[in-house]
Amino acid sequence: MTVETEPVAELPDPRDFGLPVVGEEEIPAELTSLVEEVRTLVDAVAHTRAGAEDLAAARTAVAEAASRLQGDRHDIGTMVRHTWPDGRVEYGTLANIVAGPTNAAAPPLRLERASGGGLHGGFRLNGVYQGPPGLVHGGWLAALLDQALGAAAGAEGMPGLTANLDVNYRRPTPVEAPLEITARVTGTERRKVFVAAEISHDGEVTAEGTALMVRLDLPGDGGA
Numbered sequence: 001m002t003v004e005t006e007p008v009a010e011l012p013d014p015r016d017f018g019l020p021v022v023g024e025e026e027i028p029a030e031l032t033s034l035v036e037e038v039r040t041l042v043d044a045v046a047h048t049r050a051g052a053e054d055l056a057a058a059r060t061a062v063a064e065a066a067s068r069l070q071g072d073r074h075d076i077g078t079m080v081r082h083t084w085p086d087g088r089v090e091y092g093t094l095a096n097i098v099a100g101p102t103n104a105a106a107p108p109l110r111l112e113r114a115s116g117g118g119l120h121g122g123f124r125l126n127g128v129y130q131g132p133p134g135l136v137h138g139g140w141l142a143a144l145l146d147q148a149l150g151a152a153a154g155a156e157g158m159p160g161l162t163a164n165l166d167v168n169y170r171r172p173t174p175v176e177a178p179l180e181i182t183a184r185v186t187g188t189e190r191r192k193v194f195v196a197a198e199i200s201h202d203g204e205v206t207a208e209g210t211a212l213m214v215r216l217d218l219p220g221d222g223g224a
């Protein structure tokens, strides 16, 4: 495939586009720990067989916690700045539903640079992510693949939006089991970035996806 585009050397600051930015290191440890606790809560609620008294008490406690947190909120569209060990800076959405560090509805997906290129990450999904009994919902597998595909393009300095996503489910993906995800750029053509990703369990691919990301038209990147 012809390579007709160069990665953006340095991404512009999203604040120049009116988007607030929070440094990853600025997220309070108490918030990270709260997010973890809320994930546990969602799983507990989804599977509880508690009686009426415990349910009512839990509801009151949760409502009190929600009203305590509602007052001071980040704006929709707030970005989080991640600095890779080599000093390169990247931006993601703070409350991204798949990988936002402050979003308790997001699975705990953390992607690192793979030694052979691209990104990889290990994760585990609890019973909240079930579709078929004991198995991860296919829509969530697609979402995880989409996120990893977008992040792989972003990590190469070519952030974009998904124009097309193609997913194949090869084997059932179990919940409550160690999973791995890998993603990489496979080619570029003008603003088009072609990416591929796999989710695997026990060394076997359970779901794979390819996507066409259309690179954001950023100033100074000589795009389109």
Ligand SMILES: CCCCCCCCCCCCCCCC(=O)SCCNC(=O)CCNC(=O)[C@H](O)C(C)(C)COP(=O)(O)OP(=O)(O)OC[C@H]1O[C@@H](n2cnc3c(N)ncnc32)[C@H](O)[C@@H]1OP(=O)(O)O
Residues within 6 Å of the ligand: 011, 012, 013, 014, 017, 091, 092, 093, 146, 147, 148, 149, 150, 151, 154, 159, 160, 161, 162, 163, 164, 189, 190, 191, 192, 212, 214
């Ligand atoms: C501020 C700095 C920091 C920002 C840092 C942001 C970080 C960000 C990373 C986050 C990672 C998130 C990962 C999750 C990713 C999502 O969830 S994205 C959300 C879901 N996707 C969307 O909402 C996209 C909706 N679609 C659109 O907005 C527009 O259709 C698109 C995709 C931007 C393309 O529109 P466009 O910019 O006008 O581009 P267009 O000229 O139509 O097409 C460009 C090329 O792509 C081709 N193309 C376009 N669509 C298609 C298609 N569906 N099929 C085949 N080819 C297509 C065209 O034919 C054209 O090809 P060539 O002529 O070059 O050969």
